[in-house]
Amino acid sequence: MSEFDVFLAHNSLDKPLIQKIYDELQKRGIKPWLDEVEICPGDNFQFMIRKAIKAARTAAICIGQNELGKWQELETQTFVSLAVQQSVRIIPVLLPGVEKIPESAFALDNFHAVKFGETLNNQQAFDLLEWGITGKKPELPWKISGLEDPSPEPEKICQEFDPTKILFIKNVKDPSGCWAYRLKGVREDKAPVFELMWRSSAHGSGSPKAGDLMILHQQAKVTHVVEFLDDEVRKMDFGFLRWVKAVWIPRQQDWYQLPHQKEILGFSPKYSDGNTHDFRSPNFSTFRNAWTSLSDFQHYVADELKKLDNI
Incomplete structure (x- = not known):
């Protein structure tokens, strides 16, 4: 043999x-x-x-x-x-x-x-x-932030996502200093599917449930709104992974020219920890100090992203 x-x-x-x-x-x-x-x-x-x-x-x-x-x-x-x-x-x-x-x-x-x-x-x-x-x-592209649709087929992009589903926000970072999750070959009629990563030391990977939306921001710019596809959290040596699809990404090619995140969010987050931050949490003080109504915030963000798409 x-x-x-x-x-x-x-x-x-x-x-x-x-x-x-x-x-x-x-x-x-x-x-x-x-x-x-x-x-x-x-x-x-x-x-x-x-x-x-x-x-x-x-x-x-x-x-x-x-x-x-x-x-x-x-x-x-x-x-x-x-x-x-x-x-x-x-x-x-x-x-x-x-x-x-x-x-x-x-x-x-x-x-x-x-x-x-x-x-x-x-x-x-x-x-x-x-x-x-x-x-x-x-090469493990799913382990690095720029994953390009690793497994599930991309779905039609949801141009009119439900703003009331925006419940979480997370700071992301590419170790190389470039843009995290800058997906290649993205078409406007497709919703890219990828795995969002939390490091082992980060918290809250299991907080969002299927259908919930999360804002991703980096380098003081809002760069994604993602929808969680299921409730499964996969634990790896380097951290945790969740399947998401991008329901909004900037059409603008040069992300450095995007407006400051404060213009889109109405406040400027005071963290860079990679944790999941829940807008409903009473401990999210920087958000609470800027917004008294979660609903007002959700619709404000959706409107600002639409304006950005029309520029």
Whole structure:
């Protein structure tokens, strides 16, 4: 048996999902081992599994909603032993619908997991899985602020968003000093979908709910209004991620020429922490000092953004 890149240990009940993972890894130039592909009719199943485990560079222990199968439990025990003896890398893979490693697989708690979330249509999960298998860190555009529509298809842009949904504001920053989330190739009839990031030290990533709107500002300019697409918060080593779509971005090409944020907001935020700030919070003093009515503020912002689009 020739050496392969990753052994896909899985419960047979999860076979359709594993086949899709197998296909995606092959497209990325990775050589996975999957029993139904590699075991010839008439082969001794147990013997071939043991042989494959010995030839493995990496093991992806795929955990679905049915948890570990009987064969998978034995494979996992063997790989955990090999991780100590031969430095075989183990990657727990949480399939759609699985939020954490189950108690039945407690031995995997010591290994950094890859989590797919709700579906397998998750580009950053595959990027992380590729990194774990190959040991080569790929370019991770979803980890940096200028993401260009990573996975979901962009939807028609909502020109007339509901201003009463504007409930949050957040300061964003690109580490390079450029504009964060300056999405490439944006068409006016499309709403770009991307992942908004919070650093590990930031707070409030889970506060907005699906449908809520958040204002993003940076370098003293308002640059986005985004709508949260779901309630899921994905925890990564570097921080937290949420799927959003931009329902408003400036049409003006030179963002440095945008008006100061105070003109759009009616006040100037006194923070740059990357936290989620809720306009309804009694502790948001700079907002409270400028506005006594949240509704007045929401409609004021919507009107100012419309004026800006018409310039």
